Amino acid sequence: MPSSARGPAIEVAGLRKTYRSKSGDQLVLDGVDLVVPAGTVTALLGPNGAGKTTTVGVLSTLLKADAGTVRIAGHDIAREPDAVRASIGVTGQITAVDELLTGTENLRLMADLNHLGRAGRARVTELLDRFGLTDAAGKPVATYSGGMKRKLDLAMTLVGAPSVVFLDEPTTGLDPRSRRALWDEVRALVESGTTILLTTQYLEEADKLADSVAVLNGGRIVAQGTPDELKAVHDAGSLDDVFLALTEPPAATAEDDVPADEKENVR
Numbered sequence: 001m002p003s004s005a006r007g008p009a010i011e012v013a014g015l016r017k018t019y020r021s022k023s024g025d026q027l028v029l030d031g032v033d034l035v036v037p038a039g040t041v042t043a044l045l046g047p048n049g050a051g052k053t054t055t056v057g058v059l060s061t062l063l064k065a066d067a068g069t070v071r072i073a074g075h076d077i078a079r080e081p082d083a084v085r086a087s088i089g090v091t092g093q094i095t096a097v098d099e100l101l102t103g104t105e106n107l108r109l110m111a112d113l114n115h116l117g118r119a120g121r122a123r124v125t126e127l128l129d130r131f132g133l134t135d136a137a138g139k140p141v142a143t144y145s146g147g148m149k150r151k152l153d154l155a156m157t158l159v160g161a162p163s164v165v166f167l168d169e170p171t172t173g174l175d176p177r178s179r180r181a182l183w184d185e186v187r188a189l190v191e192s193g194t195t196i197l198l199t200t201q202y203l204e205e206a207d208k209l210a211d212s213v214a215v216l217n218g219g220r221i222v223a224q225g226t227p228d229e230l231k232a233v234h235d236a237g238s239l240d241d242v243f244l245a246l247t248e249p250p251a252a253t254a255e256d257d258v259p260a261d262e263k264e265n266v267r
């Protein structure tokens, strides 16, 4: 990962995205700026519909932005999308496993897509073991529980040993033990130099796991800092309180008029 080791692994500036439809256009990202240093975890928080999944979609080259620049692992997403794709792994908010295949088959498919050749077999066995799926490996995924599918999904994301990993609500639906196991997995990945951008609605998770927390609201990052910095700035006992202070429910009143001096930018 030489390119990501030198500078930030994720650099986003002025990102804009509008969804267009016959029933009307919707501006979702209105100038998002975000920097994630290599080998760190950033949690992207925000209310439902704030644009977290949209951001992950753009950063992972699945969606096209209207404006702004994004560099992932040193590669520009517009000019070098293939290099970006080769550097990243994405676990989407909706599980992307093939229900008809077994766990092993899903993982082998990813290994083949990553051109792992003979090394792929060992990688698949290792990941099945790491995620506690060895016993279920030969069964069709349709017979897995939701949590098992989620774990398989994450294992599939890691097959190609990506240097930058996007996790969109990775622990939704996981029981407390599985959630902690996933936190350990994230920490181990970061320890080995991987950069992670994750979204979550579990703010305790963001508090425990993230080096930096960014809050997306009204199409912009309205605050970014360590969990402790954000709590201190907002005189809040928990990130829940920070979240409530920074994100207003959708109101009938002006949506884009957040005065500049109300925006926190703690770094």
Ligand SMILES: Nc1ncnc2c1ncn2[C@@H]1O[C@H](COP(=O)(O)OP(=O)(O)OP(=O)(O)O)[C@@H](O)[C@H]1O
Pocket (backbone or CB within 6 Å): 019, 020, 026, 028, 046, 047, 048, 049, 050, 051, 052, 053, 054, 055, 093
């Ligand atoms: N493909 C699409 N076409 C049109 N509008 C979309 C599309 N995807 C998302 N949106 C709209 O964009 C806004 C942001 O959606 P997005 O899924 O990015 O939010 P989110 O922050 O991930 O929310 P959640 O916490 O519920 O997952 C929402 O209002 C949503 O309805």
Ligand SMILES: [Mg+2]
Pocket (backbone or CB within 6 Å): 052, 053, 054, 093, 168
């Ligand atoms: Mg989402």
